[in-house]
Amino acid sequence: MLKTVPRVPALLLDLDGTLVDDVYEHALAWQEAFEEVGIPLTVWRIHKQIGMSGSLFVESVLEDSGRHLAAAEIERVQKLHAAAYERRFHQVRPLPGARELLVHCSQNHIKQAIATSADRDSAQRMLKLLDIDPEFPIVTCDDVPDSKPHPGLFLEAAGRLDCPISQCVIVGDTVWDQLAARRASTIGVGVLTGGYTEDELCRAGAYRVYRDPAELRRHLCELGIQMKH
Amino acid sequence: MLKTVPRVPALLLDLDGTLVDDVYEHALAWQEAFEEVGIPLTVWRIHKQIGMSGSLFVESVLEDSGRHLAAAEIERVQKLHAAAYERRFHQVRPLPGARELLVHCSQNHIKQAIATSADRDSAQRMLKLLDIDPEFPIVTCDDVPDSKPHPGLFLEAAGRLDCPISQCVIVGDTVWDQLAARRASTIGVGVLTGGYTEDELCRAGAYRVYRDPAELRRHLCELGIQMKH
Numbered sequence: 001m002l003k004t005v006p007r008v009p010a011l012l013l014d015l016d017g018t019l020v021d022d023v024y025e026h027a028l029a030w031q032e033a034f035e036e037v038g039i040p041l042t043v044w045r046i047h048k049q050i051g052m053s054g055s056l057f058v059e060s061v062l063e064d065s066g067r068h069l070a071a072a073e074i075e076r077v078q079k080l081h082a083a084a085y086e087r088r089f090h091q092v093r094p095l096p097g098a099r100e101l102l103v104h105c106s107q108n109h110i111k112q113a114i115a116t117s118a119d120r121d122s123a124q125r126m127l128k129l130l131d132i133d134p135e136f137p138i139v140t141c142d143d144v145p146d147s148k149p150h151p152g153l154f155l156e157a158a159g160r161l162d163c164p165i166s167q168c169v170i171v172g173d174t175v176w177d178q179l180a181a182r183r184a185s186t187i188g189v190g191v192l193t194g195g196y197t198e199d200e201l202c203r204a205g206a207y208r209v210y211r212d213p214a215e216l217r218r219h220l221c222e223l224g225i226q227m228k229h
Numbered sequence: 230m231l232k233t234v235p236r237v238p239a240l241l242l243d244l245d246g247t248l249v250d251d252v253y254e255h256a257l258a259w260q261e262a263f264e265e266v267g268i269p270l271t272v273w274r275i276h277k278q279i280g281m282s283g284s285l286f287v288e289s290v291l292e293d294s295g296r297h298l299a300a301a302e303i304e305r306v307q308k309l310h311a312a313a314y315e316r317r318f319h320q321v322r323p324l325p326g327a328r329e330l331l332v333h334c335s336q337n338h339i340k341q342a343i344a345t346s347a348d349r350d351s352a353q354r355m356l357k358l359l360d361i362d363p364e365f366p367i368v369t370c371d372d373v374p375d376s377k378p379h380p381g382l383f384l385e386a387a388g389r390l391d392c393p394i395s396q397c398v399i400v401g402d403t404v405w406d407q408l409a410a411r412r413a414s415t416i417g418v419g420v421l422t423g424g425y426t427e428d429e430l431c432r433a434g435a436y437r438v439y440r441d442p443a444e445l446r447r448h449l450c451e452l453g454i455q456m457k458h
Contacts, residue, residue: 021271021272021273023272023273024253024256024257024272024276025257027253028253028254028257028320031320032320040322042250042324042325042422042441043250043252043253043424044250044252044421044422044423044424047253047424091257091260091261093269095271096271192273193271193273194273195272195273195276195424197426197428197429199426199428199429200426200428212271
């Protein structure tokens with residue numbers, strides 16, 4: 001058993017809302033998309049459901065609004081959302097300390113991977129925005145059948161790092177990341193950058209909550225991640 | 230003393246985020262404005278400070294970012310924000326049940342007024358969006374020297390309704406409305422439409438928290454507001 005416990009845990013990081021500041025753009029893009037198919041939604045309700053896989057998100061929003069959409073209409077909403085987000089992308093920025101966290105861990109040989117509900121193309125664009133090597137290990141919805149809060153993305157990422165999932169720390173801005181961490185029987189850590197509160201993230205199971213990736217980097221020791229040995 | 234206690238309390242309502250769904254547009258507009266003067270901000274931090282008076286908001290954001298701006302630059306940021314918000318206004322919608330709440334109270338002779346940190350022109354435009362009579366009682370930052378969380382707006386509104394402030398219920402989506410209610414020694418009620426959680430609003434002093442104006446209207450009895458007698 002001891003053999004399977006590496007010296008330091010690996011980091012499995014969410015992308016949107018955790019490394020990149022785009023939750024509010026996504027929320028408004030979803031509102032616009034649903035309105036175009038005749039479903040008015042309040043933005044705060046959308047906000048609280050972002051971070052699930054796209055199809056689960058749509059199901060959740062429809063359930064909440066008491067409306068129904070046929071499969072073709074759901075596909076249309078998803079395309080409308082992608083276009084509405086695209087129009088807002090020019091305002092999307094890296095989150096404080098995001099690039100520095102990834103570089104710092106790389107330089108110190110801490111295993112890390114990104115696990116995101118986004119598709120490969122979107123994820124690659126974000127790596128570019130973060131000025132991170134496109135070869136950085138990344139698992140997207142194109143790689144696994146089910147996305148968050150299903151733990152599949154994180155399990156796949158742990159596999160690629162050749163690290164037992166129980167020895168990984170999952171970092172995310174939403175309660176859905178924390179739910180996925182619990183379903184994967186591992187440790188979740190929250191960041192406030194998605195607009196969830198510390199209370200919400202802790203109640204969902206977060207072991208610690210940091211303000212942003214910059215604060216997380218300064219406190220890696222609190223997660224048992226030691227640089228020097 | 231009994232003479233000063235009316236049969237039912239009056240409602241003093243915040244506007245942006247409480248009756249109108251525009252908090253997320255404001256947050257992104259502020260981010261854009263500050264970036265133009267060289268101050269990058271994360272959207273969630275802006276979000277958590279919205280609802281204060283404009284000048285206090287700017288001071289709070291600057292303090293948070295550790296930056297300083299001269300008076301002329303602050304004025305410029307405020308103008309940039311107004312322009313950036315204007316470009317997003319086409320997406321702003323009334324919140325569920327907002328108009329119905331106001332109409333319902335009018336029809337039942339419940340005293341009510343809007344008290345908003347916005348200026349008179351912005352407030353009038355919102356009344357139009359809500360399809361509410363422009364003569365609706367409304368107090369804006371043009372009417373009092375200090376805005377939220379100073380209680381001045383609410384005290385002035387209570388005065389106009391000729392109702393003791395202690396017999397008014399203040400309804401708002403932010404913790405700043407709740408702080409103003411406490412400073413006015415009266416009762417605050419929260420709505421979730423601004424993206425704050427029930428926990429945050431209750432800890433700030435909210436007596437009750439409702440999902441949106443629609444749910445508030447269905448529960449007016451819980452605030453001692455009786456329609457029939």
